[in-house]
Amino acid sequence: MTTAELMDYAEVITRFDPVLGLEVHVELSTATKMFCGCSNRFGGEPNTHVCPTCLGLPGSLPVVNAVAVESxxxxxxxxxxxxxPWCRFARKNYFYPDMPKNFQTSQYDEPIAFNGYLDVTLDDGEVVRVQIERAHMEEDTGKSLHVGGATGRIHGAEHSLLDYNRAGVPLIEIVTKTIEGTGERAPEVARAYVSTLRDLLQALDVSDVRMDQGSLRCDANVSLMERGAAEFGTRTETKNVNSLRSVERAVRFEMTRQAAILASGGSILQETRHFEEASGTTRAGRRKETSEDYRYFPEPDLVPIAPSAEWVQELRGTLPELPAERRKRVQAEWSLTDLELRDLVNAGAIDLVAATADAGAPPAEARSWWMSYLSQQANARGVDLGALPITPGQVARVIALVADGALTNKLARDVVDGVLAGEGEPDHVVETRGLKVVSDDSALYAAVDEALAANPDVATKIREGKHAAAGAIVGAVMKATQGQADAKRVRELILTRCGA
Amino acid sequence: MPSISRDEVAHLARLARLAVTEAELDLFAGQLDQIVAAVAQVGQVADQDIPPTSHSVPLTNVFRADVVRPGLTQQQATAAAPAVEDGRFRVPRILGEEA
Amino acid sequence: MTELTRLDAADIAAKIAAKEVSAVEVTQAHLDRIAAVDHAVHAFLHVDTERALAAAKAVDDNAAAGLPAASPLAGVPLALKDVLTMQGAPTTCGSKVLENWQPPYDATVTQRLQAAGVVILGKTNMDEFAMGSSTENSAFGPTRNPWDLDRIPGGSGGGSSAALAAFEAPLAIGTDTGGSIRQPGAVTGTVGVKPTYGTVSRFGLVAFSSSLDQAGPCARTVLDAALLHEVIAGHDPLDSTSIDAPVPPVVAAALEGANGDLKGVKVGVVTEFAGDGYEPGVAEAFTAAVDQLRALGAEIVEVSCPSFDLALPAYYLIAPSEASSNLARFDAMRYGLRVGDDATRSAEEVMSLTRAAGFGPEVKRRIILGTYALSAGYYDAYYGSAQKVRTLIMRDFDAAFASVDVLVSPTTPTTAFKIGERTADPMAMYRADLCTIPSNLAGNAALSVPCGLSDGLPVGLQIMSPALQDQRGYRVAAAYEVARNAAQGGPLINRVPELEVAH
Known part of the structure; x- marks a missing residue:
């Protein structure tokens, strides 16, 4: 695709309003599959997490996983x-080799959850409420490997190899209502929605939410309407969007592509497109000869699900503090400005700071450590803050040692370096690196006396009441003790010696 | 009264992945038309306010504990396959959505 | 024919328990009988000789070790319809698409039979994927009715019913989606029971129409059917539609019924199942049976179930719709037949060619019909309406059972027709299930018990009971069986003509 076929993004915005619809598939991290007792572990030798049910063998029957319903x-x-209060599974009938029964057991017009919303905070703090149409249960397909032709691509392959380990893995499909009025921020909203949803699912502990492994997948529906128009344009559905960044890029690309077509008098084909990570573009899928007719009907092998109000209430009680609530609480408790909160969120530091505070550190100290020195270390190593090899408990211990006067700030950073270097717990690092503050007054007096003797002029000034001159002696003592002294104490001792 | 045309039978056969011969199309179109004419009388209740029955058993909430049960070995799983390669089912090239 | 193959299951079990005969001798006698007559009847698709003998020997060893019998049917041979999976033997469902397919797992029914010490002789012939009323739709050739080898043994379970009538087995398992146990029972002079839906596990039963399919016992006597019923029924956590309730006391009911007293039992005659289309001989036998029930003390009333007239059309929408989806899995990818894989064709083309080559005309017809009925734009008129009819039929049953204990009708409107007579006319074939279908749609229990002959061919009496009240039908059937045997000079099955025996 050449750039000539794309419209400049700024122009797209002046002429069109984008409309989004996002479908996210989440693989649940249950122990077993949706309808059978096979392991739901990722990977494994091909066709080893399979049984008659998930292989679709004749005579096999599904039984619903209770934990999947709870999730x-x-x-x-x-x-x-x-x-x-009452819903059913349905069969979605279509033939595809990765689907062992040639129908997908899914939910159709009776989803288990519907009519919700998710508040999404953009980078500048603006909150967009995304309306949720439905969340329903279904099963994943197997995986195909295409042999021959171009590098694993389906096109030109000579044959394919099928592994059904993933077939029947529980999926929740979360579908938004149309998202309108986001204007130029549409790509950002799409990304922020998926990111917020991912954090939420992580907090619920229901999925690994690994976009790279496919346990969180996003299909982006994008259409454009002329500014001021009343009717939606024709939409495309882009699949194969495997990272948060790709969500943003895919939406943006589709906007510029569709705008160019519309501006030149063309029309948009309602089709499935595939995002290409390397080029950041989308391309059309194969045209189907017949229009899809899924012939949905209620799954006769399963009975309805009727969650009682008591059960739903009980499950409500198991919800952890969700990310949005947590942020609100933390902001109040830690007295953060909006900007400070956003920095914490963007750095992925809230949980780390909270855990450090929980381990006994004052929140302000904890925040300061994670947002400054540790952030620098993470940047230097090119990893996320959470990936640093130091625990919130260890950081809290370092903060406690400083508060006790056992470490100076400078020594504390050395201790943290030691922990990051894999030298063990903070106390062990203090021990092995010999980083203890010299707190023995007699030892310090010896150093003070030595420094005063070496700098008689300065000593005289201090005795004459020029306390500011003590700084030079402090520096000399600190140098002599290799920084292991508490400068404040040293200063007190100097003044005492000089009778000031 | 709706009737099934020859073209419609051809379309349905495609949806159902059935390669049908011309002779079969003629035969089935005639027979299905007759059958549909006979079964269409259920349509007399279409507008009535009657709850549909999909299950004759009055069960709800039949669940399974989330506990792993032994399944099949790779050998058992693939033993009946027309073709196998490296523990996977070998199938003819797939015309995917991803062309 | 040795004496052993003429015995009822209950008698065989008693003789084995008393060590008058060994299970191996019984099994061998039936294997010999199969070898002698099955060339003419073609009830079996697969005879599992070695494992049957091994299973029989295990029963004998168990008894020799002084251990209690696994069940009241330990050592009794049985013919298993080829729609239930059993490891170590093919499960074909009468279809080319599954020719030689060896399932890697056992159906729950199979497991229960084996655990009960029942000796499985082999797998019986059937209409392809249980779609049919004559067993002519088997890809492996028709089964013949032992009463007249030119006639059909009913279907889809014609192999199981013929095996009983030919004395190849004293017990058989059938599956009943629209009458596939009862109608073959009726036309072969044997007993066939469709238990309440959800009381016999469907795990391992290759689905035709999931919301209608139900496995059940087939036998030559009501008591034998009851004994087998108690072996195979019961809750199964592998089947979501399995009802977690005690098995109805059907053996006790059969024994009680055999006392011949039906005083206090109210029997409803379904008025819709009479008139045009009912063979005069069938109508006469049915009327005589009703008189017999009255003579046994039952109170007879007429009951109208107006929605039953819509049962056949509703069935021929629901069953093909579910079948079109259930049979989608036969696609040449993971198991079964594969046709046309020449390394250039796509998976999609190979699927279509395989399904074209692997399915017979009736299966294709129903797949196309079901695909049509579920299509966007037609769903409400067809599938949706058929499900409403289902509700109406359940209401008719509820209303009827509010005033009577059981309902009766002929099992099927005619006696066994000639092979080939209806193959060109699907609607004529479908009408064989007219009286049996309502109980599949409503899920209640129903059975067929022999009730006389019409022109030398057996007629069946259908007795329908409310859901989970299967024992009612057994009691009435057992009482009727005793009275008819007394009135007509012994069991009807004894009048089946001798088959020519191969040497």
């Missing part, structure tokens, strides 16, 4: 959805 309800509740 679906908890996700629904966390997304402020209504929970259906």
């Amino acid at each position: 679906a309800i908890r996700i629904g509740l966390a997304l402020n959805c209504e929970i259906a």
